[in-house]
Amino acid sequence: MQGLSHLDDLEAESIQILREVFACFRRPVMLYSIGKDSTVLLHLLRKASRPARPPLPLLHVDTTWKFREMIAFRDRVAAEGDVEMLVHINQDGVRQGISPLTHGSAVHTDVMKTQGLKQALDRYRFDAAIGGARRDEEKSRAKERVFSFRSAQHRWDPKQQRPELWQAWNTRIREGESVRVFPLSNWTELDVWEYIRREQIDVVPLYFAKERPVVMRDGALIMVDDERFVLREGERIEQRRVRFRTLGCYPLTGAIESQADSLDAIIEEMRASRSSERQGRIIDHDGASSMEKKKQEGYF
Amino acid sequence: MAAGMLRFITCGSVDDGKSTLLGRLLYDAGMLADDQLEALRRDSHKRGGEALDFALVTDGLDAEREQGITIDVAWRYFHTARRSFIVGDCPGHEQYTRNMATGASQVDLAVVLVDARKGLLPQTRRHTYICALLGIRRVILAVNKMDLVGLDADVYASIVEPYRALAASLGIESVSALPVVAPDGDNVGLRSERMPWYQGPSLIELLETLDVEVAPAARFRLPVQWVNRPDQSFRGYAGTVCGGRVAVGDEVLVQPGGRQARVERIVGPSADLADAVAGQAITLCLDRELDISRGDVIAAAAQPAPIADQFGCHLVWFGDAPLLPNRSYLLRLGTATVNARVTAIKHKVDVNTQAPLAARRLELNEVGYCNIDLDRPLAFERYADDRTLGGFILIDRQSNATVACGMLDFALHRAANIHWQHTDVDKSTRALAKGQQPLCLWFTGLSGAGKSTIANLVERRLAAQGYHTYLLDGDNLRLGLNVDLGFTAEARVENVRRVAEVGQLMVDAGLVVLVCVISPFASEREFARGRFAEGEFVEVFVDTPLAECEQRDPKGLYAKARAGQISNFTGIDSPYERPTAPELHLHAEGQRAEQLAEQVLAYLQGRLG
Numbered sequence: 001m002q003g004l005s006h007l008d009d010l011e012a013e014s015i016q017i018l019r020e021v022f023a024c025f026r027r028p029v030m031l032y033s034i035g036k037d038s039t040v041l042l043h044l045l046r047k048a049s050r051p052a053r054p055p056l057p058l059l060h061v062d063t064t065w066k067f068r069e070m071i072a073f074r075d076r077v078a079a080e081g082d083v084e085m086l087v088h089i090n091q092d093g094v095r096q097g098i099s100p101l102t103h104g105s106a107v108h109t110d111v112m113k114t115q116g117l118k119q120a121l122d123r124y125r126f127d128a129a130i131g132g133a134r135r136d137e138e139k140s141r142a143k144e145r146v147f148s149f150r151s152a153q154h155r156w157d158p159k160q161q162r163p164e165l166w167q168a169w170n171t172r173i174r175e176g177e178s179v180r181v182f183p184l185s186n187w188t189e190l191d192v193w194e195y196i197r198r199e200q201i202d203v204v205p206l207y208f209a210k211e212r213p214v215v216m217r218d219g220a221l222i223m224v225d226d227e228r229f230v231l232r233e234g235e236r237i238e239q240r241r242v243r244f245r246t247l248g249c250y251p252l253t254g255a256i257e258s259q260a261d262s263l264d265a266i267i268e269e270m271r272a273s274r275s276s277e278r279q280g281r282i283i284d285h286d287g288a289s290s291m292e293k294k295k296q297e298g299y300f
Numbered sequence: 301m302a303a304g305m306l307r308f309i310t311c312g313s314v315d316d317g318k319s320t321l322l323g324r325l326l327y328d329a330g331m332l333a334d335d336q337l338e339a340l341r342r343d344s345h346k347r348g349g350e351a352l353d354f355a356l357v358t359d360g361l362d363a364e365r366e367q368g369i370t371i372d373v374a375w376r377y378f379h380t381a382r383r384s385f386i387v388g389d390c391p392g393h394e395q396y397t398r399n400m401a402t403g404a405s406q407v408d409l410a411v412v413l414v415d416a417r418k419g420l421l422p423q424t425r426r427h428t429y430i431c432a433l434l435g436i437r438r439v440i441l442a443v444n445k446m447d448l449v450g451l452d453a454d455v456y457a458s459i460v461e462p463y464r465a466l467a468a469s470l471g472i473e474s475v476s477a478l479p480v481v482a483p484d485g486d487n488v489g490l491r492s493e494r495m496p497w498y499q500g501p502s503l504i505e506l507l508e509t510l511d512v513e514v515a516p517a518a519r520f521r522l523p524v525q526w527v528n529r530p531d532q533s534f535r536g537y538a539g540t541v542c543g544g545r546v547a548v549g550d551e552v553l554v555q556p557g558g559r560q561a562r563v564e565r566i567v568g569p570s571a572d573l574a575d576a577v578a579g580q581a582i583t584l585c586l587d588r589e590l591d592i593s594r595g596d597v598i599a600a601a602a603q604p605a606p607i608a609d610q611f612g613c614h615l616v617w618f619g620d621a622p623l624l625p626n627r628s629y630l631l632r633l634g635t636a637t638v639n640a641r642v643t644a645i646k647h648k649v650d651v652n653t654q655a656p657l658a659a660r661r662l663e664l665n666e667v668g669y670c671n672i673d674l675d676r677p678l679a680f681e682r683y684a685d686d687r688t689l690g691g692f693i694l695i696d697r698q699s700n701a702t703v704a705c706g707m708l709d710f711a712l713h714r715a716a717n718i719h720w721q722h723t724d725v726d727k728s729t730r731a732l733a734k735g736q737q738p739l740c741l742w743f744t745g746l747s748g749a750g751k752s753t754i755a756n757l758v759e760r761r762l763a764a765q766g767y768h769t770y771l772l773d774g775d776n777l778r779l780g781l782n783v784d785l786g787f788t789a790e791a792r793v794e795n796v797r798r799v800a801e802v803g804q805l806m807v808d809a810g811l812v813v814l815v816c817v818i819s820p821f822a823s824e825r826e827f828a829r830g831r832f833a834e835g836e837f838v839e840v841f842v843d844t845p846l847a848e849c850e851q852r853d854p855k856g857l858y859a860k861a862r863a864g865q866i867s868n869f870t871g872i873d874s875p876y877e878r879p880t881a882p883e884l885h886l887h888a889e890g891q892r893a894e895q896l897a898e899q900v901l902a903y904l905q906g907r908l909g
Contacts, residue, residue, distance in 0.1 A: 004579050006305045006384050011569060015581035016525065016540045023526040023594050023635075047569040048538075050583070052530035135375050142374040158372070162702040163398055163618055165405040167540070168632050168693045172700040186386055188377045273333065 007195050011044065014183040016167060017146055018048040018130070021181055022055050024171040025128035028181075031117075032058040032077075032085070034070045035247045036203050037132030037184055040192055042077070043201050044183060045130075057084035059120055059129075063112035064089060065100055065249035067225050073204045086124070090116035100251045101230065108249070118154050127173060130181045136188045146185050152176035189245075190270055197263040207266065209243040209258040220254030306507060309373075309388040309403040311427040312413030317444045321413060321482040322376065322389055323354025328489025328504060331378040332357065354483060373403040382508040397430060397651060397665040398618045401705055404434035405691065408512040411440045411503075416449045416479070419459050422652040425466060429654055432470040433614060433667065433707065435687055438512055439467055441477040442503065446486065446495065451479075453497040470654070476506055520544035520552070520600040521681070521689060523634035524592060528583055536567055536583035537592055539635065542688035543681075544600060546584070547575035551601035554592050555679035560601055561586040595636030597679040597689065605679040605689065608711030613683075614649075615642070615668050619696060619703030623662035627793045628827040629703065631674060633692040639675040639830065640694065646670060661790060662704075671712060675830075683707035698822050698877070730810035734768045737909035738807045740832055741900065744819045744879060745842035746871045747857055748849035750893055751816040754842060754886070757897035758904075759814055767812050767908060772803055774817035787868040793824055800828035807836055812908060820870045822877040840900060841882035845889055846871045 004012065021028045030045060032038045045054045060074055078085035093111040100108040121129060135141050145161050147169050162170050173179060184192070196203060214221045215235050222229075224237055229251060231237070242255035243266075260269040312318040326332055332340065336357070344353040374389040388403035390396075404410065410431045414424055431439065441463050449455040460477040467475045478487050479498050486492035487502045501509070521543040528536040546552070550563045565585035566573040576582045584598060592598075599605050617623050623642060631640035647656035648668040662668045683690030694704040731738050741758070743751040755771055762769050774795070778785065782798055785791040796819050806813045819825050829837045849871065850858040861869035868874045879885075884903050886896045 004304060009305055009579065012540060012579055012581040015569060019526040019538050019581070048581070049528065050567055050569070051534060051536075052528055055530075136377040142376060143372045161372075163402040163705070165402055165693055165702075165705045166687055166691045168634075168691060168705075170632065170693060170695055170700070170702045172630070172695060174700065186375070186377070188379075188384075190379070191384075 007191065007198060010187055010191055011047070011195070013186060014041075014044045015048040017169075017181065017183040018045055020147075020167075020169055020171065021128050021130060022049065025179075027124065027126050028056045028128040028130065029059045029086075029121075029124065029126040030054075030056060030130040031132075032060045032074070033132065033247075034060065034066065034074050034204060035132070036192055036196065036207060037134065039201055039203050040187075040195060041130065041132045041184060042083070043199060046082070053082045056130075057086050059086045059088060059124075059126075061113060061116045061120060062087050062089045063108070063116065063249050064094065065108070065112070065251060067204075067206055067223070067247065067250045067253075069206050070204055070247055086120070088116060088120035088123070090119055099228070100249055101228070105252050108252070112249075121154065121178065127178050128171075128181055129178065130183065132184050133182050134184050134187050134189070134192075135182075144182060144185065146182055147171055148180045148182065149173070150178045150180060152178075154178070156180075190267070193263065193267050193270060197267065204247060206244045206247060209241050209261045209265075211239045212242050212255065213237045214240050214242055214255055221257070222253070223250055223255055225250040305384045305386060306409065306510070306512060307386045307388075307407040308409040308411060308507070309390050309400075309407050309431075310411045310413065311390050311400060311403075311431070312444075313391075313423060316413040316415045317355075317482045318413050319355035319357075319389070320353075321411075321442065321444060321480065321488065322387065323357035324482050324485055324488050325387075325503065326357055326376065326378055327352075327354060328485055329378045329380055351483065373399045380504060380508055385507060397426075397616060397667070400427060400430045401434055401616045404431050404436055405687070405705065408436065409438045409440065409510065410436050411442055413442050413444055414459055414463070416443050416445045416455055416459065420463060420466065424463070425653070426651045428467055428472065429470055429651060430616075430667075432467075432472055433616070435683060435707070437471075437473040438510065439472050439475050440503070440506060440510075441467075441475055443477065443479045444482050446479045447481045447484070451495050453495070456498075476500075476510070478503060478506065518544055519603040519605075520546045520550070520598075521605060521686065522546070522582075522584065522598040523636070523688065524594055524596045524598060525635045527593060534585075535589070536565075536585050537598060538581070538583040539598075540581045541576055541578050542634070543578050543686055545575055545577045546600075552584075552586070552598050553601045553604045554590055555597045555599055555605055556607045556677050557596070558604075559590050561588050561590060563587075595634070595638075595678075597634060599679065605681060606711060607677045607679050608713075609674040609677040610643075610712040611672050611674075611680070612646075612709045612712055613670060613672055613692075613706045614709065615662065615670050615672075615694075615704050615706045617662040617664060617666050617668070617704050619701060620664060621696075621703075622664075622789075623668070623704065624790050624793045625661070626790075626797050627821075627823050628697065628830070629823075630695040630697055631672070631692050631706075632695065633678055633680060633708075634689050636678050637695075638678065639827075641673050642670045643673050644671040669709075670706075672706070680708055680711070682710060696823075697826055727808050727810065730808075731909075734810045735909065736767055736810070736812060737907065738810050738812060739836045739838060739907065740803050740807050740813045740815060741838050741840055741904075742803075742819070742825070742828060743814065743816045743840045743842055744825060744882075745844060745888075746846060746849045746876055747818055747869070748852045748854055749842040749844035750888055750896070751818075751842045753893045754896050754900065755814040755816050757893060758900045761897070761901055762812060762904075762908075768810065769812045769814065770806055771814045771816070772799060772806070774799065774815075777802075777817075787866075787874070789821075789868075789874070792818075792820065792874075796821070796824040796828060800824075800831050803828070804831040807832060818870050818876070820874065820876045822879070825879065838884065838903070839879055839882040840884040840886060841879045842886050842888055842896070843878075848889060 090112050098111045145164050213224045243258045244255055260266045310318050343356045376387050378385050390400045390403040443456055443459050456479045464475050480487045489504050491502050522539045522541050524537045525539040528538050548563055553560050564587045566576050567583035625642050628639050631638050645659050646669045648659035648666050681689040690708045692706045693702050696703045743755050745751050759769050759771050782795050785795050799817050803813045803815050860866045861872040870876050
């Protein structure tokens with residue numbers, strides 16, 4: 001018998017996890033961040049429920065600082081009409097005028113992303129939130145469960161996580177408690193790109209190299225995406241051929257100089273790459289083990 | 301070229317240099333990016349070292365970095381030109397049997413580490429035993445720290461030979477061994493030049509070429525995970541094939557019920573399929589309408605799975621509270637979830653020597669061989685043949701914690717030989733003759749709360765109205781039926797189980813039964829409830845504050861408990877888990893027993909027929 005390929009194996013595992021959510025939770029949702037991982041997740045979600053439409057909605061927590069091309073991409077996905085797209089913005093944060101440029105990445109991420117997410121989960125009373133996190137992204141994620149248990153206050157307690165044996169997941173929760181579910185746990189960044197290529201999945205164009213207006217700030221190449229970006233003394237906008245490895249809020253996302261303008265080129269570049277994926281994310285550098293702390297507070 | 305992906309675990313203690321080996325493995329495979337290497341250099345310096353401390357690559361969480369130990373299974377990912385790998389880093393500490401079992405359940409291969417200076421330790425035996433118990437059949441033995449024994453071939457041989465014998469005795473089919481020096485990378489990525497006496501492959505070469513393809517079980521099995529039924533036009537049974545192959549047109553059997561059907565359509569992830577094999581996530585459509593739900597197994601009609609509700613099995617206990625025989629837990633096997641009780645701990649296993657030991661309970665990280673009873677039969681396979689239909693978890697009904705994993709060995713046929721004898725006169729006939737609706741009033745509460753007093757008043761009134769009643773008093777039963785039981789947690793579980801069974805028989809006989817037992821644990825009250833039909837079980841919580849019970853102390857028991865003359869006394873040194881949703885909650889403080897009895901009678905108004 002011919003064994004399944006490595007990508008077939010990962011695909012089947014993810015579909016099994018998604019179906020477990022369909023079967024075991026009353027109010028599941030998929031967190032949709034518009035990036036490549038979310039895009040793969042949505043693709044798998046559609047596969048898992050074939051020939052029916054996905055039996056759960058998507059939720060985008062909009063920080064109001066995403067790249068314009070991301071929002072356009074999100075709206076195109078929503079227009080396809082087979083899944084419901086919920087968008088939540090933390091209006092308290094908007095009223096306070098929270099901005100990554102003036103409040104810094106830590107405050108902005110906490111208010112617009114972490115608090116915004118909690119608001120949305122409480123508002124819709126979701127009991128399972130599916131996310132695109134992978135264990136290979138960051139050290140503190142290496143021990144994350146596929147079904148990660150959260151208290152009624154959305155807190156992640158490393159000591160309360162359940163052992164996961166085989167595919168015999170324990171999905172039981174009490175009223176008010178919830179789980180975060182990570183169907184891409186065992187995927188690597190390279191797997192994601194190879195799968196996107198194999199399945200010919202459309203992704204946000206920002207992943208492909210192109211001349212873009214950027215500013216060098218604190219060692220990172222920041223793209224000037226709209227007029228809210230104010231230049232500091234001595235900064236100037238240059239056109240550089242860049243692309244993004246991860247996508248988030250534009251003032252917090254560093255671009256890399258690259259010539260990779262196709263999936264083949266991206267995969268080739270990644271195989272030769274000498275830097276890790278999250279390097280471009282400014283929030284990870286806020287403090288030692290900062291991701292672990294954010295997770296305990298309820299960040300995805 | 302080896303196809304697909306290899307999943308393996310590493311086992312050994314911190315002292316064996318396991319984290320270092322893993323870090324070195326990732327480094328040699330070229331998986332550490334420049335920024336990660338920079339962070340590693342920085343962290344190594346912070347720890348006062350000049351050379352790179354590869355252990356820091358994999359030690360993730362703050363808590364363990366501070367304690368210098370790995371507290372949970374960490375999964376890492378790497379690839380070479382030939383294969384992709386997922387590696388679970390399993391901590392080797394004494395108390396972490398749980399993590400080893402968790403890691404081992406996901407993989408087909410284990411790398412066992414041994415410190416060349418120390419040779420085989422009890423933990424080496426323990427790790428190998430747990431790997432074998434969880435079904436791993438191939439092991440790579442890495443003899444580390446060879447530089448500290450002078451790179452001596454004889455030392456190496458003196459470890460490898462006895463290990464092969466040990467592994468074989470535990471059921472490991474194949475052992476590959478190699479000498480390594482993890483920090484320097486000898487035989488990790490490249491073959492060592494310092495140990496020319498070793499002619500075999502490096503660790504990475506071994507991992508790339510080892511064939512771990514497990515022969516998939518030949519018989520088709522699909523545990524139904526989710527019924528996909530968006531509208532009247534489509535009904536499909538989604539799940540992951542765990543054994544064999546299925547094709548359109550095949551005859552299948554839905555188990556445990558045994559209804560037969562033909563496969564009409566196989567929906568794959570991208571398109572319809574002509575056939576599907578183990579590992580694929582598919583959706584089956586059948587040629588006729590059957591009532592199939594999650595937990596059923598669709599199997600090849602010619603080769604159905606065995607069905608049973610009693611098993612012999614190995615259990616690895618994870619719970620902080622011990623396993624109590626006869627307590628009801630939830631059991632998940634495949635996609636089915638049922639109620640289960642461990643009816644007997646045949647013995648526990650010393651994980652260091654595998655010697656069987658007598659045991660009345662299983663504590664955290666202990667392994668035992670047990671008999672287990674389910675409340676309904678399931679299709680299963682022996683764990684050795686099929687991990688999916690032979691491996692299960694137990695879930696605590698109150699906390700929802702995963703408290704054990706188990707591996708089915710074989711079905712016990714006691715139940716199969718004892719059939720429920722049909723009787724023509726049934727409960728409704730008997731109830732009709734008595735002109736009443738039978739039910740069970742279950743009074744729970746602390747000792748001295750007033751359960752018996754209230755129940756006695758209620759029974760007198762019911763009897764006066766012509767109802768046929770019986771009062772089952774916990775203390776009275778302990779003088780007869782339960783005279784063999786003490787007051788440990790295990791004994792309390794069994795006590796309540798027997799009272800529930802007797803109460804159920806009496807309700808079946810058509811009686812109105814009043815049960816008075818402290819029944820301190822929510823699990824057992826839930827079990828009792830499950831023995832009765834809907835609406836037949838009325839939980840009455842006699843809620844009297846501990847202080848008031850202690851002041852009343854009608855039998856002088858609280859005084860004795862406080863004086864330390866009796867132990868395991870509920871409310872003093874043994875817990876009482878308050879009911880969260882009783883049918884009747886009697887707030888007893890400051891109320892006379894007559895008033896409380898009136899509340900019970902008011903509740904019963906119209907319910908006794």
